[in-house]
Amino acid sequence: MGTASDIKLIDENNIRLDGRGPDELRPIKIETNVLNRADGSSFIEWGGNKIMVAVYGPREAYPKHNQDINKAIVKARYNMAAFSVDERKRPGPDRRSVEISKVVSEALEAAIMVELFPRAQIDVFIEVLQADAGTRIAGLTAASVAVAAAGIPMRDMVVGCTAGKVGNKIVLDLSKEEDNFGQADLPMGILPKSDRVVLMQMDGDLSVEEFEQATSMIMKATKRIAQIQREALTKKYEIQQKEQGE
Amino acid sequence: MTETKQIVIPGDEIERTNEKVRNGAYKCGQDKYCSEYFGIVQRNDQFIDIVPFTGPYFPRKDDKIIGKILEIGPSMWTVDINSPYHSLLHMNDTPWRTSAGDIKRYLAIGDYIYGKIMSINELRESWVTLKDAGLRKLEGGHIISIPAPKVPRIIGKGGSMVNMIKDATGTRIVVGQNGLIWLDGIPKNIMIAIDAIKMVENEAHTVGLTDRMEAYLESKKGEIDGNSK
Structure with a gap:
């Protein structure tokens, strides 16, 4: 959204700047257990995004007045490294990262069985090392993998994906240019088994039809991303199986 | 395969x-x-x-666990039981004749105990006791930690796996349900026992582990220090 530009983001043949079609995702790669000290961790490369996630807990919540006697609290902290964007980002929390931390926490809380851990707290640290549009949903996708790898009980995985409007067309998974110069951006977090929506934000304008087209595109894409999450988690154990076979 | x-x-x-x-x-x-x-x-x-594959330990009544003393109060110890919540040990639940205010003579901060979960409530507050056969303060030895869900695999059917490691390496091993393991013996043998336990941990999801373990311990036989048997 934002500044107008004469760059043509999508051409007559529906080919985008980076050569993708309208419903194509950028390449996604997820690795698990990358940090030894964390209870669970993951690293995601989603297009140009590089994000590290570490999960700690559940552990007793401090300060004590934050404890909830009925359930655990999920504290996600989204943080962008100073070097993650073109121009140096001033380090520390700002309005944007506080907001993202809040929506990601709530999205994860919908999937985690928080009622099993009264008075506890689950910490999720999302560190964006390199940003390239769609960091909140990439962070959310990786966070869900890290929580599962930490052995924390969950109802379902959480999968994030964006869609948006570029050159009057609805496209999936906006790249940086499309995010900056496009007309709308719609990040969503989904529980892929039940198709429940746990995160939805919108920037820009979409008509009702466009919105429906965008959401159905996201719903389809989340199935593919969920498969990547599954492979990331099970990969380690399958490799081990092969090694032993040899 | x-x-x-x-x-x-x-x-x-x-x-x-x-x-x-x-x-x-x-x-x-x-x-x-x-x-x-x-x-x-x-x-x-x-x-x-x-x-x-991994995950937090949920205390259950009558679980035998290894805990570490974190804090000392006038009549209670706070015990870290490798779970999201700390546990408490009251001085009356120990085999010693303690008197309030002077309990650090028996257990100091950093000491390990082999105790039993006496009770637990819906808020997941739990209490540990040392009043049962075999429960005690763990003196000397070495502590390692594994994910609590893998403990049954370390123990094996009727204790077969842990007994095999004990016999082969000649070490004393106490496995807590919470994933902490105490080993005592000759340092070299302890290291072999730890390797064996780590191997069980890494391969807990595979079938036929007992046979492979047997072969592994057999291959290490030469390295084990003499007075094991």
């Missing part, structure tokens, strides 16, 4: 016929159960369990 058991991730539906779903799954529709954990499916004739 070692066979692995079926791997599931959170939200996966569990295929079943007549077996009852016992641990690690929740009801996700009529007569449908889904996994809560990233782990393996363990089946027998009656039950299906989802065993997570």
Whole structure:
């Protein structure tokens, strides 16, 4: 959204700047257990995004007045490294990262069985090392993998994906240019088994039809991303199986 | 080729016929159960369990655990039991004749105990006791930690796995349900026992582990220090 530009983001043949079609995702790669000290961790490369996630807990919540006697609290902290964007980002929390931390926490809380851990707290640290549009949903996708790898009980995985409007067309998974110069951006977090929506934000304008087209595109894409999450988690154990076979 | 058991991730539906779903799954529709954990499916004739690869320890009554003293109060010790919540040990639940205000003579901060979960409530507050056969303060030795869900595999059927490691390496081993393990003996033998335990931990999801363990311990026989038997 934002500044107008004469760059043509999508051409007559529906080919985008980076050569993708309208419903194509950028390449996604997820690795698990990358940090030894964390209870669970993951690293995601989603297009140009590089994000590290570490999960700690559940552990007793401090300060004590934050404890909830009925359930655990999920504290996600989204943080962008100073070097993650073109121009140096001033380090520390700002309005944007506080907001993202809040929506990601709530999205994860919908999937985690928080009622099993009264008075506890689950910490999720999302560190964006390199940003390239769609960091909140990439962070959310990786966070869900890290929580599962930490052995924390969950109802379902959480999968994030964006869609948006570029050159009057609805496209999936906006790249940086499309995010900056496009007309709308719609990040969503989904529980892929039940198709429940746990995160939805919108920037820009979409008509009702466009919105429906965008959401159905996201719903389809989340199935593919969920498969990547599954492979990331099970990969380690399958490799081990092969090694032993040899 | 070692066979692995079926791997599931959170939200996966569990295929079943007549077996009852016992641990690690929740009801996700009529007569449908889904996994809560990233782990393996363990089946027998009656039950299906989802065993997570790792995860927090949930104290249960009568679990025998290894705990570390964190804090000392006038009449209670706070014990870290490797779980999301700390536990408490009251001076009356010890075999010693203690008097309030002077309990650090018996257990100091950093000491390890082998205790039993005496009671636990819905807020997950728990109390430990030392009043039972075999429960004691652990003196000397070495502590290692493994994920609590893998403890049954370390112990094996009727203690077969841990007894095999004990006999082969000549070390004393105490396994706590919470994933802490205490080993005592000759340092070199302890290191071999730790390697063996780590091997069980890494391969807990495979089939036929006992046989491989036997072969592994056999191969290490030469390195084990003499007075084991």
